[in-house]
Amino acid sequence: MSWDFTGGRGGAGGGRARLPSYVPPHLRNAPVANPYNAAYGYSPYSAVYNAPGYGQYGGGGYVLGGQQDFAPRGRGRRGRGGQRRNEYESSSSPSFADAIAEKFDELEVLGEEEAAGGGGGGINFEAYDDIPVKATGSEVPPPVERFDEIDLGEGLMQNIRRCKYSKPTPVQKHAIPIAVAGRDLMACAQTGSGKTAAFCFPIISTILKNGLNSGPGGTRTVAQPSALILSPTRELSCQIHEEAKKFAFKTGVRIVVAYGGASIQQQVSVHQSPFYCLLPLLVLLVNSVVHAHGHFAAFVWWHIQGSDVGLRLFNSVSFFFYGICCVVQLYNLEKGVDILVATPGRLADMIDRGRVSLKMIKHLALDEADRMLDMGFEPQIRKIVQQMGMPPPGQRQTMLFSATFPDEIQRLASDFLKDYIFLSVGRVGSSTGLISQKIELVQDMDKRSHIMKLLHGQKANGKRDLTLVFTETKKGADALEYYLSMSGLPAIAIHGDKVQMERERALRSFKAGVTPILVATDVASRGLDIPNVSHVINFDLPKDIDDYVHRIGRTGRAGKSGLATAFFSDQNMSLAKPLVELMKESNQEVPPWLNEYAKNSSNIYSGGGRYRRYGGGGGGGSRHGGYDDYRNDYSGGGYGGYGGASYGGYDSGSYYGDNGYGGYAAPPAWSGLGGGGGGGYELGTEAVVASGWDM
Numbered sequence: 001m002s003w004d005f006t007g008g009r010g011g012a013g014g015g016r017a018r019l020p021s022y023v024p025p026h027l028r029n030a031p032v033a034n035p036y037n038a039a040y041g042y043s044p045y046s047a048v049y050n051a052p053g054y055g056q057y058g059g060g061g062y063v064l065g066g067q068q069d070f071a072p073r074g075r076g077r078r079g080r081g082g083q084r085r086n087e088y089e090s091s092s093s094p095s096f097a098d099a100i101a102e103k104f105d106e107l108e109v110l111g112e113e114e115a116a117g118g119g120g121g122g123i124n125f126e127a128y129d130d131i132p133v134k135a136t137g138s139e140v141p142p143p144v145e146r147f148d149e150i151d152l153g154e155g156l157m158q159n160i161r162r163c164k165y166s167k168p169t170p171v172q173k174h175a176i177p178i179a180v181a182g183r184d185l186m187a188c189a190q191t192g193s194g195k196t197a198a199f200c201f202p203i204i205s206t207i208l209k210n211g212l213n214s215g216p217g218g219t220r221t222v223a224q225p226s227a228l229i230l231s232p233t234r235e236l237s238c239q240i241h242e243e244a245k246k247f248a249f250k251t252g253v254r255i256v257v258a259y260g261g262a263s264i265q266q267q268v269s270v271h272q273s274p275f276y277c278l279l280p281l282l283v284l285l286v287n288s289v290v291h292a293h294g295h296f297a298a299f300v301w302w303h304i305q306g307s308d309v310g311l312r313l314f315n316s317v318s319f320f321f322y323g324i325c326c327v328v329q330l331y332n333l334e335k336g337v338d339i340l341v342a343t344p345g346r347l348a349d350m351i352d353r354g355r356v357s358l359k360m361i362k363h364l365a366l367d368e369a370d371r372m373l374d375m376g377f378e379p380q381i382r383k384i385v386q387q388m389g390m391p392p393p394g395q396r397q398t399m400l401f402s403a404t405f406p407d408e409i410q411r412l413a414s415d416f417l418k419d420y421i422f423l424s425v426g427r428v429g430s431s432t433g434l435i436s437q438k439i440e441l442v443q444d445m446d447k448r449s450h451i452m453k454l455l456h457g458q459k460a461n462g463k464r465d466l467t468l469v470f471t472e473t474k475k476g477a478d479a480l481e482y483y484l485s486m487s488g489l490p491a492i493a494i495h496g497d498k499v500q501m502e503r504e505r506a507l508r509s510f511k512a513g514v515t516p517i518l519v520a521t522d523v524a525s526r527g528l529d530i531p532n533v534s535h536v537i538n539f540d541l542p543k544d545i546d547d548y549v550h551r552i553g554r555t556g557r558a559g560k561s562g563l564a565t566a567f568f569s570d571q572n573m574s575l576a577k578p579l580v581e582l583m584k585e586s587n588q589e590v591p592p593w594l595n596e597y598a599k600n601s602s603n604i605y606s607g608g609g610r611y612r613r614y615g616g617g618g619g620g621g622s623r624h625g626g627y628d629d630y631r632n633d634y635s636g637g638g639y640g641g642y643g644g645a646s647y648g649g650y651d652s653g654s655y656y657g658d659n660g661y662g663g664y665a666a667p668p669a670w671s672g673l674g675g676g677g678g679g680g681y682e683l684g685t686e687a688v689v690a691s692g693w694d695m
């Protein structure tokens with residue numbers, strides 16, 4: 001049985017013709033020339049799903065789910081010498097800043113209209129209406145239109161209301177009933193579409209129904225969570241943790257986060273506790289002794305690296321507070337945990353050390369599974385899931401959220417999931433149409449002056465929203481932060497070489513609008529849900545299109561519109577074709593020079609595939625693509641016509657909100673949260689006042 005929907009309109013597919021393509025609300029009625037769909041001989045969403053559980057054949061010869069590509073995994077060859085730069089350079093027009101300002105105006109006006117449309121705590125649900133949804137597998141539970149159609153439990157329902165989630169997003173409509181029914185799920189949906197809640201609600205609801213694992217005052221020395229959520233980065237883990245705490249507010253469900261990148265004592269992070277104030281001296285002493293070596297090394301490193309006395313002082317103080325946290329954190333873990341949110345490496349370490357046992361696990365969720373594999377976590381994930389005492393598939397529920405479906409993910413799915421349902425919301429790998437994409441041809445040497453022009457123009461035009469700038473390297477991020485700051489623009493950097501406290505500080509400062517320009521590496525590209533990011537700038541484009549989709553997905557979230565600007569240089573030749581495909585698909589205007597690049601790159605690169613993993617196409621191979629269940633894939637020959645691309649991609653993420661177990665006040669700087677303090681909190685979507693622009 002399978003369900004096949006277009007947005008919330010329901011109705012099984014059954015051969016029904018679809019919209020020719022999804023047109024984002026802010027582009028509807030806009031005169032966007034898009035002659036290229038025809039050239040491909042398919043319309044992205046024109047596929048027809050007739051047979052239950054199938055859906056292979058799209059209108060116009062495009063094959064869903066069976067998209068082939070054959071190039072070996074790896075990145076395409078890069079930049080070609082002597083690309084005719086001058087031929088294309090005219091794209092960087094002198095009125096660049098004005099053009100950006102215009103885009104903002106357009107988005108702003110539409111934002112107001114959308115807000116007037118109301119609903120969903122500010123989320124623009126209309127933006128999701130045309131998104132095709134497909135769920136395949138045996139006996140797929142039907143979707144719901146409202147949260148109260150499912151018995152989620154009063155406590156959780158109250159929190160959903162507190163969060164001002166008036167109705168479920170498309171992925172939630174489908175995933176929640178499936179997960180509440182106890183089914184295994186493999187899901188993909190577009191960035192910012194509410195996946196975190198989609199797996200958190202069922203987990204919390206089921207834990208509440210089955211009884212809590214942890215009671216206050218427990219004395220376990222080994223934590224035995226009943227649910228485990230694995231995610232690739234500390235930021236994402238922390239964010240899921242914070243989000244889950246909002247949903248579990250006052251229900252008694254205990255949620256703990258454990259992440260890598262710091263000493264084991266710093267891993268099990270419960271950010272607030274009444275014991276916090278009681279232990280500082282003792283903890284500092286213990287921590288200093290135990291970690292003297294690590295602290296000293298880091299201390300020396302910082303002093304070599306840093307030139308800012310304040311920063312050094314901050315870092316030194318942060319050690320002190322980490323020290324305080326560590327004992328509290330371990331104490332909280334030992335107190336009992338229902339849901340453990342963790343990064344794989346650290347979790348494996350903690351299990352090895354006997355801090356955590358997985359034998360009580362009933363729910364396992366893997367968020368950003370493809371990213372975890374990209375980061376080399378597969379061995380740890382397999383060890384955690386298969387060799388460390390976790391109940392086998394069938395005795396636990398497993399939910400896997402992944403942007404892409406390379407062979408490794410497929411193997412993981414067949415090893416970890418049982419009789420699962422495949423859910424796709426929007427075509428896998430597509431970017432949301434809420435994001436207005438702009439590509440500028442800017443060579444490396446001109447990038448700095450270009451971004452200055454852009455940001456100053458933005459500032460002068462009163463567009464002082466949060467702006468996220470991506471660079472390729474950590475050094476590049478530091479250098480750009482320095483350059484922008486020196487030029488009077490309020491910027492702060494975040495990347496993997498920064499210690500956790502610095503990273504958190506940067507995020508907080510950015511979210512609060514104190515430093516409204518965040519310069520980041522890919523550490524911030526996935527999952528992070530920072531409200532009010534209205535502009536993403538790819539100062540350096542990533543090497544593969546997946547990363548591009550994730551990066552720009554930091555804006556245009558939860559139904560809001562956003563702007564994404566990218567600086568394309570000759571170095572990005574291999575990205576031209578997939579970029580053009582992606583932009584055409586979401587009805588974005590493709591600059592003529594980029595089309596030229598794309599054409600040239602197809603001549604040069606035999607593959608030309610859209611995603612690095614899958615390379616180009618042409619015939620044969622076994623890549624899963626489209627928005628179809630890969631279990632239905634054809635593994636045979638090519639499907640003609642559509643050379644190359646295969647698709648993967650949804651995304652995931654969550655939120656830096658906050659609450660506590662029975663009441664602590666949320667740090668005001670973190671995402672739009674009203675206060676806490678025991679007696680219920682209000683979760684809102686307050687606008688961030690990006691005051692830092694005036695510095």
Ligand SMILES: Nc1ncnc2c1ncn2[C@@H]1O[C@H](COP(=O)(O)OP(=O)(O)OP(=O)(O)O)[C@@H](O)[C@H]1O
Pocket residue numbers: 120121123164165166167168169172189190191192193194195196197526527528529531553554557558650651652653654655
């Ligand atoms: N039903 C809902 N109503 C209103 N807002 C919602 C709803 N569900 C989620 N949101 C909000 O939408 C935003 C995006 O949600 P979330 O971060 O879970 O998306 P995601 O799909 O995981 O994103 P990404 O793919 O980037 O990781 C969050 O701010 C969240 O609070």
